[in-house]
Amino acid sequence: xxxxxxxxDSLALSLGERATINCKSSQSLLYSAxxxxxxxxxxxxPGQPPKLLIYWASTRxxxxxxxxxxxxxxxDFSLTISSLQAEDVAVYYCQQYYGTxxxxxxxxxxxxx
Amino acid sequence: xxxxVESGGGLVQPGGSLRLSCAASGFTVSSTYMSWVxxxxxxxxxxxxVIYSDVTGGSRHYADSxxxxxxxxxxxxxxxxxxxxxxxxxxxxxVYYCARAQGVGGTYYFDYWGQGTLVTVSS
Numbered sequence: 034x035x036x037x038x039x040x041x042d043s044l045a046l047s048l049g050e051r052a053t054i055n056c057k058s059s060q061s062l063l064y065s066a067x068x069x070x071x072x073x074x075x076x077x078x079p080g081q082p083p084k085l086l087i088y089w090a091s092t093r094x095x096x097x098x099x100x101x102x103x104x105x106x107x108x109d110f111s112l113t114i115s116s117l118q119a120e121d122v123a124v125y126y127c128q129q130y131y132g133t134x135x136x137x138x139x140x141x142x143x144x145x146x
Numbered sequence: 147x148x149x150x151v152e153s154g155g156g157l158v159q160p161g162g163s164l165r166l167s168c169a170a171s172g173f174t175v176s177s178t179y180m181s182w183v184x185x186x187x188x189x190x191x192x193x194x195x196v197i198y199s200d201v202t203g204g205s206r207h208y209a210d211s212x213x214x215x216x217x218x219x220x221x222x223x224x225x226x227x228x229x230x231x232x233x234x235x236x237x238x239x240x241v242y243y244c245a246r247a248q249g250v251g252g253t254y255y256f257d258y259w260g261q262g263t264l265v266t267v268s269s
Contacts, residue, residue: 085256
């Protein structure tokens with residue numbers, strides 16, 4: 034199975050600060066035939082189900098604020114929140130879908146300092 | 147509007163059975179990949195099972211941790227997804243989410259999730 038590891042496990046930042054969450058895969062998620070990275074990002078607020086934010090490593094899902102962006106390729110990826118808002122408090126998960134079974138990172142908890 | 151509503155969770159003894167349902171609206175379950183993902187209390191997300199769309203063959207796949215014990219199915223006439231869970235263990239205790247999956251060949255990501263239903267396995 035492909036292992037995806039997130040870092041850090043948690044971070045606390047002030048409102049308006051930039052938040053960066055990293056996701057590292059045990060093997061490349063880049064499919065050469067279509068030049069796409071098979072990685073998604075999800076946000077899970079307390080007491081709610083996960084919500085898709087990003088797919089293909091950098092494509093923002095419809096309705097997701099543009100302060101959320103995804104980047105990276107191969108084995109190293111990042112989710113960036115450009116200016117942290119109170120409503121962004123949540124746990125964020127990356128998910129690889131290059132191989133089966135699909136697997137998730139362990140999650141990164143984002144809090145306001 | 148896409149909506150997924152799970153039901154059927156509850157308290158069950160080890161070795162017991164439970165059937166979860168996921169009623170879908172706003173799309174047709176047979177036309178897309180559908181999946182179950184679970185989350186143990188205070189833990190992360192774990193994929194459980196997927197059923198492919200009819201046009202891609204409708205095949206079913208399971209996590210090793212539930213293979214042989216869980217069965218995914220759907221009723222196209224009711225637009226509903228199911229998860230039959232047998233021989234339940236304490237480690238199956240979790241919130242079970244139904245999720246619509248965007249299929250990409252044999253793999254997928256999840257674009258819509260239900261609110262989840264809690265399954266507790268305990269004596």
